[in-house]
Amino acid sequence: MARAVADEIGADRTGIRISPAFPLGGLDEGDTAAVRAQYRYLVGELAKLNLVYLHVHHLGDDELLASFREVWPTAVLVVRYGREREGIAADIDSGLADIAPLGRFALANPDIVERLRTDAPLNDLDPSTLYVGGAHGYVDYPTLASV
Numbered sequence: 001m002a003r004a005v006a007d008e009i010g011a012d013r014t015g016i017r018i019s020p021a022f023p024l025g026g027l028d029e030g031d032t033a034a035v036r037a038q039y040r041y042l043v044g045e046l047a048k049l050n051l052v053y054l055h056v057h058h059l060g061d062d063e064l065l066a067s068f069r070e071v072w073p074t075a076v077l078v079v080r081y082g083r084e085r086e087g088i089a090a091d092i093d094s095g096l097a098d099i100a101p102l103g104r105f106a107l108a109n110p111d112i113v114e115r116l117r118t119d120a121p122l123n124d125l126d127p128s129t130l131y132v133g134g135a136h137g138y139v140d141y142p143t144l145a146s147v
């Protein structure tokens with residue numbers, strides 16, 4: 001599928017997201033050895049396509065993450081679910097990632113870059129607004145300039 005998409009729109013416009021061992025919706029990918037083997041093979045094969053990025057939803061197997069970096073030719077994005085503000089850049093600092101994606105921080109803070117740059121306080125996300133339909137909670141958090 002990744003090859004078909006890249007053939008159609010270009011590898012330089014195609015990234016991929018993986019979530020090794022993420023148990024969302026009752027998924028069970030097996031024990032650690034099975035997860036490592038599956039994802040090392042998958043990432044090794046995907047690496048041949050020279051996609052623009054690999055985005056890893058990372059649960060904490062740093063050895064596995066490091067093995068991705070060894071074979072992946074372009075940018076590696078890493079998100080650790082539930083990390084605090086202080087931990088956003090940790091994987092870049094340690095060399096495990098090139099880019100720190102921001103999901104919920106960015107949803108709740110439309111000016112997130114400015115807030116981080118100036119060490120300003122962050123809006124808290126209201127989880128009750130997620131996955132319920134409508135724009136509320138997605139487009140209406142205040143910027144610093146508006147308060």
Ligand SMILES: Cc1cc2nc3c(=O)[nH]c(=O)nc-3n(C[C@H](O)[C@H](O)[C@H](O)COP(=O)(O)O)c2cc1C
Nearest residue numbers: 017057079080081082083101102103104105130131
């Ligand atoms: C509203 C919302 C929708 C999401 N949808 C997806 C999705 O469709 N596929 C996916 O892999 N992750 C999805 N995620 C998970 C995010 O990509 C990310 O892994 C997660 O929010 C943790 O990163 P964060 O701490 O920067 O938010 C979603 C998260 C949120 C808050």
